[in-house]
Amino acid sequence: MKKLIGGVFALFLLIFLSACPVEYPGPGGSGSSGARVGFPTITGIPPVNYSNAPIQITFDSSTPDAVFYYTLDGSLPSPDTGNRFNGPFLFLEPNNNTTPRPGHVQVRVIATREGMTNSIVTNRDFQVFETVPASGWNNATTEIHFGTGQGFSGAISVGIRLENGVIDSANAIIQSNDSADFLIIAENHARAFWTQMNHWDFDTRTTATVTSAGIREAARQALVAAGVIQN
Numbered sequence: 001m002k003k004l005i006g007g008v009f010a011l012f013l014l015i016f017l018s019a020c021p022v023e024y025p026g027p028g029g030s031g032s033s034g035a036r037v038g039f040p041t042i043t044g045i046p047p048v049n050y051s052n053a054p055i056q057i058t059f060d061s062s063t064p065d066a067v068f069y070y071t072l073d074g075s076l077p078s079p080d081t082g083n084r085f086n087g088p089f090l091f092l093e094p095n096n097n098t099t100p101r102p103g104h105v106q107v108r109v110i111a112t113r114e115g116m117t118n119s120i121v122t123n124r125d126f127q128v129f130e131t132v133p134a135s136g137w138n139n140a141t142t143e144i145h146f147g148t149g150q151g152f153s154g155a156i157s158v159g160i161r162l163e164n165g166v167i168d169s170a171n172a173i174i175q176s177n178d179s180a181d182f183l184i185i186a187e188n189h190a191r192a193f194w195t196q197m198n199h200w201d202f203d204t205r206t207t208a209t210v211t212s213a214g215i216r217e218a219a220r221q222a223l224v225a226a227g228v229i230q231n
Contacts (some may be wrong), residue, residue: 037119038062040111044126045088054090054100055126061111061119070109077110077121085109091128102128127197144173147221149214151178156211158218162226169194172219178211186212190219200229 069082159173
C-alpha cells in the first residue's frame with residue numbers, strides 16, 4: 001500500500017512540475033523569457049540610386065526600444081562583434097562627408113532587447129556605382145539607343161530608352177539567338193536590376209552567365225550611345 005501511495009505521489013509531482021513554466025537563458029541575456037525580438041528591417045534612402053547619391057541606412061523593428069548591431073563586411077553581427085546603431089548613416093569615402101564610396105556592401109543587422117531572445121539576422125545588399133553626372137542622364141534624349149554584346153550563340157542587341165534620366169526597363173528591347181531558356185533568365189535578371197539600380201553593370205546570372213554578360217555589355221554600349229556614360 002505504501003508503495004502504491006508513493007507511486008501516485010511521484011506521478012502527481014511529475015505532472016505538477018511539467019506544468020510549471022520554466023525560464024531558459026536565451027541569447028538576449030540571462031533569464032530571457034524566450035520571446036524573440038521582432039526581426040529588423042533595413043531601409044536605404046534613396047531606395048533606387050540613380051546618380052550615386054549617398055545611400056542613407058536606417059533600421060527598425062516591431063519591438064519597441066530594440067537595440068541594433070550591424071556589420072558591413074558580410075560577417076555575422078552580434079552585441080560583441082557588431083557596430084551599435086546610433087542613428088542613420090551613409091556609405092561614404094573614408095574621411096569624407098559627402099563623397100559616396102563605390103562598391104558592393106552587404107548590411108547585416110540583429111535586433112536585441114534586455115530580457116528577450118535576439119532577433120534573426122536580416123541581410124540586404126547595396127551596390128554603389130562610380131558617379132555618373134546627373135546632367136548626363138537627365139539631358140539624354142528619349143529616343144531608343146542600341147548597343148550590342150556577345151551571347152552564347154551570337155550577338156545580342158539591346159535597345160534602351162531613358163525617361164527623365166531613368167532606364168525604361170519594362171520597354172527595353174532585347175534580341176538574341178541564344179537559347180530561349182537562357183535568354184528569359186538573363187533578360188528577367190537584367191530588367192529587375194535596371195528597375196532597382198538604373199545602371200548597366202549588374203552581376204551575371206549564374207544559370208545564364210554568357211547571355212547575361214552579353215546583355216550587360218549591350219546595355220553599356222546603348223548608354224554610351226545615349227551620351228550618359230563614357231566608352
